[in-house]
Amino acid sequence: MYPHMCGVRVENRFKKKGFGGGRSTPDRDLNLDLPVIGSLVYCEGSALDDAATEAxxxxxxxxxxxxxxxxxxxxxxxxxxxxxxxxxxxxxxxxxxxxxxxxxxxxxxxxxxxxxxxxxxxxxxxxxxxxxxxxxxxxxxxxxxxxxxxxxxxxxxxxxxxxxxxxxxxxxxxxxxxxxxxxxxxxxxxxxxxxxxxxxxxxxxxxxxxxxxxxxxxxxxxxxxxxxxxxxxxxxxxxxxxxxxxxxxxxxxxxxxxxxxxxxxxxxxxxxxxxxxxxxxxxxxxxxxxxxxxxxxxxxxxxxxxxxxxxxxxxxxxxxxxxxxxxxxxxxxxxxxxxxxxxxxxxxxxxxxxxxLKMEIQQIMKGETADTLMALRYCKNRGALIVGITNTVGSSICRESHCGVHINAGPEIGVASTKAYTSQFISMVMFALVMSEDRISLQTRRNEILDGLHHLDEQIREVLKLDDEVSKLAKDLYQHKSLLIMGRGYNFATCMEGALKVKELTYMHSEGLMSGELKHGPLALVDKAMPVIMIVTRDPVYVKCMNALQQVTAREGRPIVICEKGDTETQSFASKTLEVPHTVDCLQGILTVIPMQLLSYHIAVLKGCNVDCPRNLAKSVTVE
The missing domain is CATH 3.60.20.10 (Aminohydrolase, N-terminal nucleophile (Ntn) domain)
Known part of the structure; x- marks a missing residue:
């Protein structure tokens, strides 16, 4: 079920020529003379598997x-x-x-x-x-x-x-x-x-x-x-x-x-x-x-x-x-x-x-986040039912939630998460499907989503064929200092994820923006020298996204557009396009995020950055 662990080599260099491998009140009886400082903090439950540092x-x-x-x-x-x-x-x-x-x-x-x-x-x-x-x-x-x-x-x-x-x-x-x-x-x-x-x-x-x-x-x-x-x-x-x-x-x-x-x-x-x-x-x-x-x-x-x-x-x-x-x-x-x-x-x-522990090492490599755990505990202490969607059996969220889903994505040694992101995305969609299965009025919508899930694997393979196009695009972008990524609706999350990947892997400034907020500030940054990536798909907010796209081109912007195959109207406003297959709107983010992940990878390689271990970053974030 789990692939072999990749990205980690544990060599045995230790053979013969190597070496084989508060208010802090002191105890009255102790008379410590320490100053009375602050107050002790007691965290209920298990570890902030990440509230200290990433060491x-x-x-x-x-x-x-x-x-x-x-x-x-x-x-x-x-x-x-x-x-x-x-x-x-x-x-x-x-x-x-x-x-x-x-x-x-x-x-x-x-x-x-x-x-x-x-x-x-x-x-x-x-x-x-x-x-x-x-x-x-x-x-x-x-x-x-x-x-x-x-x-x-x-x-x-x-x-x-x-x-x-x-x-x-x-x-x-x-x-x-x-x-x-x-x-x-x-x-x-x-x-x-x-x-x-x-x-x-x-x-x-x-x-x-x-x-x-x-x-x-x-x-x-x-x-x-x-x-x-x-x-x-x-x-x-x-x-x-x-x-x-x-x-x-x-x-x-x-x-x-x-x-x-x-x-x-x-x-x-x-x-x-x-x-x-x-x-x-x-x-x-x-x-x-x-x-x-x-x-x-x-x-x-x-x-x-x-x-x-x-x-x-x-x-x-x-x-x-x-x-x-x-x-x-x-x-x-x-x-x-x-x-x-x-x-x-x-x-x-x-x-x-x-x-x-009934698991192997490749199931354990994990990254956890202090703020997520603090939010979990805040809700749990107030009686909320906690459902965890995790990739690691035995992680803090897994231990502290009442029930949950193990996504079985396997190990992800690189700091920048890709398959875990995709797997959690799909898990939440499936969770929503389960919660709505007794709603007769939603059956048509549910069937559309289920059909989309059935075709998702072949569509992902199709998107991966864009790798050569994305590699060429990376050569045009890697010397720029900044990058704007815009979208709306379901694709706003993709913009945020794409911008994060660019920042993590390439050390290039990037921002994920809601395209509906262009006139509140971001539009001032747009000119012919500023690279802009826009995600425009045929979903309920398509018309609004097209309005934003036209505003960018009106300011001499040269947007790179991720759109659906055969969408000639959208392509007419773009300087370059990356075409992905059409699927149901709530699953479109699975397909549109892949070009962003590939782009981040290729820019990082061109700049000579360490793709697996970006500088100053850690997979386990334990500082609040």
């Missing part, structure tokens, strides 16, 4: 599972490659030093390939062939929000020159300036421009002040001081073999791989201090054999944990995952996973389900 987190912990350092590095780098589609400008990894007493950090600005080469150059220092039974490695692809893309601003960020604590971060800490001032007063100096560095230094400050606290307790105290959206993964030389992760408003999941069968499919939630269900007092630290956690591999059993921003980096290793929720703190110690929360609310689940 990617991947961490790996092996317990009683012998792995060479070569294999660990291979696994970390390949995990980052699986997250490349999210968008990034630098990358880095952190792992134990060969003697096991410290942490080695390798960071590089640019692509994961550049990081891979940098790691290869350190083969002797990192001792690739050394084996270890218990190890934690963390990796990250960064999308710059605070500080320019550079090695010093890349993650993992460190607490000090001794790398006592290192952290990778997906998100934005909105109160980082206040925390930074606080830490500077405590004597800390900063080497980067990132908001992430304050997290590493804050946990170091807390460790120095409270050396008896567990790694997990330190992380809990840190996140109480942070505002914004984030996902975090921590590693420390003071807590070897331990990894602590947490999230608020940014996605994070835990993958579990064990040779023994998992005891149950749930991990219970543990609450800290006053918010624990069983009253006050210290949380008992249980041995593996005494653990009350649902995930209980047998004593001395091999287990591996994978922490990632989304399932694309985990699915090739295991299909057993836990999707963390806001303010969850997941900690692994002595090979045992526990999930903690600072506070308990009435609607809290008592456990986190271990989900079995």
């Amino acid at each position: 990617g987190i991947f961490a790996y912990l092996n317990y009683l599972t012998p792995k060479s350092r070569r294999e660990i590095l291979e696994l970390l780098v390949n995990g980052l490659k699986r997250l490349e589609y999210r968008g990034y400008d630098s990358a880095g990894v952190a792992l134990d030093t060969p003697d096991g007493k410290g942490i080695a950090i390798v960071r590089k600005s640019g692509k994961v390939k550049a990081l891979e080469d940098e790691i290869l150059s350190k083969e002797e220092d990192l001792q690739f062939d050394q084996s270890t039974d218990c190890h934690v490695g963390i990796a990250h692809t960064r999308w710059a929000t605070h500080g320019v893309p550079s090695e010093i601003n890349s993650h993992p960020q460190r607490s000090d020159v001794d790398h006592s604590f290192v952290v990778v971060h997906n998100g934005i800490v909105t109160n980082y300036k206040d925390v930074k001032v606080f830490l500077q007063k405590k004597g800390y100096s900063f080497e980067s421009d990132t908001d992430t560095e304050i997290i590493a230094k804050l946990i170091h400050h807390l460790y120095n002040k409270h050396p008896t606290y567990s790694f997990r307790e330190l992380v809990e105290q840190v996140i109480q001081q942070l505002e914004g959206a984030f996902a975090l993964a921590f590693k420390s030389k003071h807590f070897p073999g331990e990894c602590v992760t947490t999230r608020r408003g940014s996605p994070l999941l835990v993958g579990i791989k064990a040779k023994t069968r998992l005891a149950t499919d749930h991990v219970p939630i543990l609450y800290s201090k006053d918010h624990r269900p069983h009253g006050r007092g210290e949380i008992p630290i249980l041995a593996r054999s005494d653990s009350t956690a649902e995930f209980q591999p047998l004593e001395n059993a091999e287990v591996e944990y994978f922490f990632a921003s989304d399932a694309s980096a985990v699915i090739e290793h295991t299909n057993r995952v836990i999707f963390l929720e806001d303010d969850d703190v997941a900690a692994v110690k002595d090979g045992m996973l526990s999930i903690h929360r600072l506070r308990r609310s009435l609607d809290d689940s008592h456990s986190r389900e271990i989900i079995t």
Whole structure:
């Protein structure tokens, strides 16, 4: 059903010659002395799979599972490659030093390939062939929000020159300036421009002040001081073999791989201090054999944990995952996973389900948008029925909607979405058909649309034959600085989509305009030097679109018109035309958008732009 994943090559360059692969109120008992700043933000439901930044987190912990350092590095780098589609400008990894007493950090600005080469150059220092039974490695692809893309601003960020604590971060800490001032007063100096560095230094400050606290307790105290959206993964030389992760408003999941069968499919939630269900007092630290956690591999059993921003980096290793929720703190110690929360609310689940993903990697590559998710939650909180139309099983919209449609379009690694757009368009038309099937008065209209859907595939093939014409048109347009795209009715959405594709892929300014609004401003831009594309089809707004077309030609404009085959009247007003087959009006946008997508592609190629990964863009948009 799904095509093979294209656009991603995960090469094994790690063989013998390589390396194998608020108002934030501090806890009164802690006396943190931190300033009271803003208010904590709690997002209900699952991840803003995109309310933080477009970066990617991947961490790996092996317990009683012998792995060479070569294999660990291979696994970390390949995990980052699986997250490349999210968008990034630098990358880095952190792992134990060969003697096991410290942490080695390798960071590089640019692509994961550049990081891979940098790691290869350190083969002797990192001792690739050394084996270890218990190890934690963390990796990250960064999308710059605070500080320019550079090695010093890349993650993992460190607490000090001794790398006592290192952290990778997906998100934005909105109160980082206040925390930074606080830490500077405590004597800390900063080497980067990132908001992430304050997290590493804050946990170091807390460790120095409270050396008896567990790694997990330190992380809990840190996140109480942070505002914004984030996902975090921590590693420390003071807590070897331990990894602590947490999230608020940014996605994070835990993958579990064990040779023994998992005891149950749930991990219970543990609450800290006053918010624990069983009253006050210290949380008992249980041995593996005494653990009350649902995930209980047998004593001395091999287990591996994978922490990632989304399932694309985990699915090739295991299909057993836990999707963390806001303010969850997941900690692994002595090979045992526990999930903690600072506070308990009435609607809290008592456990986190271990989900079995019944999908392959090509189904998982996804892009999600923070504003869409915020709108979803706004409506859901007010009792609306949420229907999701998604291309990714397990995405935030898929998990948070009440029901929905999986469009099965397959993976789309390129940032600029094409087939997902088309598939969602058709899905919404089909949804409307289902909703209207009991309306006798609409049967004629429904039959027209159904007939149009039956012929759509052959009509799309016919439109694709315009590729040579579109390529010639691209040669006339690619040196222009701006492009206007006009339409009306159903085709206005096509204009917006076409303009977006031109902007994304070619870096050329373009605007999608409602042709009925020409006299409100856009007409002032029209002259013989301004390229104008107009979409004019024989639909209910045809006459109005023709009026707009004639206004453009009257101002010496030379419009390029996308019209229906044989429409000689429309062609008489155009300098050039691209003819598409006729179909029912509500499906015409499927056919008229294809020339715009092809045009964007050809202009981008002529300008030497990266079609799959345009500059400064990301597939997962996690910044609100």
